[in-house]
């Protein structure tokens with residue numbers, strides 16, 4: 001029996017879909033890997049995205065040129081693209097097929113997926129975007145007809161892909177392409193190192209190294225596996241674990257840093273920073289003295305299966321931070337450099353570009369309720385100021 005992923009890609013090809021823009025979700029990693037393989041050669045095209053909104057623009061341009069574009073994303077990404085969908089694709093009546101991994105409603109283990117997952121059908125309805133729920137093979141087979149109609153009419157249609165559909169038999173055997181073993185691009189080695197720095201630690205090892213140095217600081221930790229790993233290494237009430245809202249670690253940390261005298265450390269990721277790089281400009285503009293952004297760059301969307309990000313091929317995050325105006329930047333590739341970077345006396349906003357090798361530690365979900373996480377951090381912030389301690 002064909003895997004559901006293979007059957008869907010066959011339907012796409014039969015309907016003339018020639019452009020696939022993707023941003024990973026764990027539940028569709030097999031589908032994205034298959035698209036990458038099958039859409040490798042022109043006239044077909046696969047484009048990995050940094051933020052869903054840019055995909056809307058790319059697809060609109062492609063549709064203007066007569067192509068049949070489709071996007072593959074998690075339902076949370078709808079929140080990142082609604083304006084572009086309505087004021088560009090919808091306004092100009094361009095065709096766009098949205099294949100949305102529908103989280104939060106079926107065998108969901110991550111509570112933060114629930115609000116967006118439950119509301120997304122209503123959000124689509126409110127936005128006037130028709131949608132179909134796809135949870136069985138039969139529903140999957142009905143996609144072709146709808147695709148033909150939307151490309152003919154120049155409309156948007158959303159297919160909400162329930163995780164149940166991937167359980168309808170036949171395993172997708174395409175291996176998920178993993179981030180390059182060589183790790184992130186480094187075109188700007190910080191003195192005294194010469195030449196290309198090589199990452200040596202996984203994210204877990206990075207967190208293990210820095211955790212003892214984080215006592216007393218408010219820590220905002222990136223969503224997904226980074227937060228779970230940090231919790232596993234030892235919980236502190238000063239840790240704000242993100243359970244959703246990809247791309248928001250630096251903005252959250254900036255907001256806190258501007259509101260307290262305490263040291264604030266943001267643990268961000270390359271995928272998340274690439275989704276919202278403008279947050280570095282805002283941080284540089286505000287430049288709070290007490291903010292450190294520790295970007296753990298494993299050149300991968302680690303939490304969703306280590307799909308490569310552009311930091312493994314063409315982007316140097318330290319240069320990005322510098323270009324946005326952050327003056328104090330450095331690179332760290334091993335434990336000693338990392339400790340020196342974190343301990344280093346400083347005044348002003350810092351950006352530490354920590355090179356890491358891809359890989360996740362197998363750790364359980366965080367057992368805390370999100371409101372308890374908030375309460376603990378609020379109470380920590382409301383406690384004695386560092387000067388009074």
Ligand SMILES: Cc1ncc(C[n+]2csc(CCOP(=O)(O)OP(=O)(O)O)c2C)c(N)n1
Pocket residue numbers: 023024025026074076077080203222223224225226244245246268269270271272273296298300301302303304309
């Ligand atoms: C808007 C949105 N799109 C996609 C996802 C799925 N997602 C969760 S974590 C993650 C990867 C984050 O990668 P990175 O910031 O590099 O951190 P890493 O997991 O590699 O440490 C993705 C794509 C999401 N939660 N929200």
